Amino acid sequence: NLxxxxxxxxxxxxAFGLEAFLDEAGCKLIFYLHRVARGxxxxxxxxxxxxxxxxxxPSTSMWMDLLIISPKCIVFCCFLxxxxxxxxxxxxxxxxxxxxxxxxxxxxxxxxxxxxxxSETVFSVTAVIFxxxxxxxxxxxxxxxxSMVLVPHRHKQRVQHIHSSRLSPRTSHETxxxxxxxxxxxxxxxxxxxxxxxxxxxxxxHNPSQWLRSISVxxxxxxxx
Numbered sequence: 001n002l003x004x005x006x007x008x009x010x011x012x013x014x015a016f017g018l019e020a021f022l023d024e025a026g027c028k029l030i031f032y033l034h035r036v037a038r039g040x041x042x043x044x045x046x047x048x049x050x051x052x053x054x055x056x057x058p059s060t061s062m063w064m065d066l067l068i069i070s071p072k073c074i075v076f077c078c079f080l081x082x083x084x085x086x087x088x089x090x091x092x093x094x095x096x097x098x099x100x101x102x103x104x105x106x107x108x109x110x111x112x113x114x115x116x117x118x119s120e121t122v123f124s125v126t127a128v129i130f131x132x133x134x135x136x137x138x139x140x141x142x143x144x145x146x147s148m149v150l151v152p153h154r155h156k157q158r159v160q161h162i163h164s165s166r167l168s169p170r171t172s173h174e175t176x177x178x179x180x181x182x183x184x185x186x187x188x189x190x191x192x193x194x195x196x197x198x199x200x201x202x203x204x205x206h207n208p209s210q211w212l213r214s215i216s217v218x219x220x221x222x223x224x225x
Contacts, residue, residue, distance in 0.1 A: 002037035003224045011217045024098035027114035032093040039085035044078050046140045053144035056151045127200050134196045138189050145185035152177045195220035
């Protein structure tokens, strides 16, 4: 919800022609909240998926199950994600400025309702860092989802001689679970990967068109929606 509100509402207002509805403090707050919310959403989704994969893994030892998958540990890790992204995204609030006017036309990267006084080099380096961290989260999501798909698949193979196709014409629980996991991870990876690529592409273009920015926002809002 925070991701959608912090990015979707300003972008919608800008699409209707309101380009200077935020001052500098509002721009800093909106961009900072969006980066924090996006990072927390991405990392906690991967984190919880990893916990679930460890929980379903039959080789997980009892002490590991009690220590790592305990509710206290999960809550603490999610809390650390919030703290980490609050700290990491502080530079975002520092470099974001108010709406562009006639006195600061030399700014490199300008949005419809806010602007930034980052140099092109720093902007590109920042984009690469965010792209790298997003890639790590996506890789973790793919690994954990793949592990979770293997568990019901192996279970289905073990009990295949018990269930008869004549007695059980419906789709098995293992197949439905596998389809659910694959749909989730496909949407997650495709939306975030495409959004990251578009964001990096925008940083490399001197004057990106407004439709490209709008498509990037739309794609980034796909999975949260």
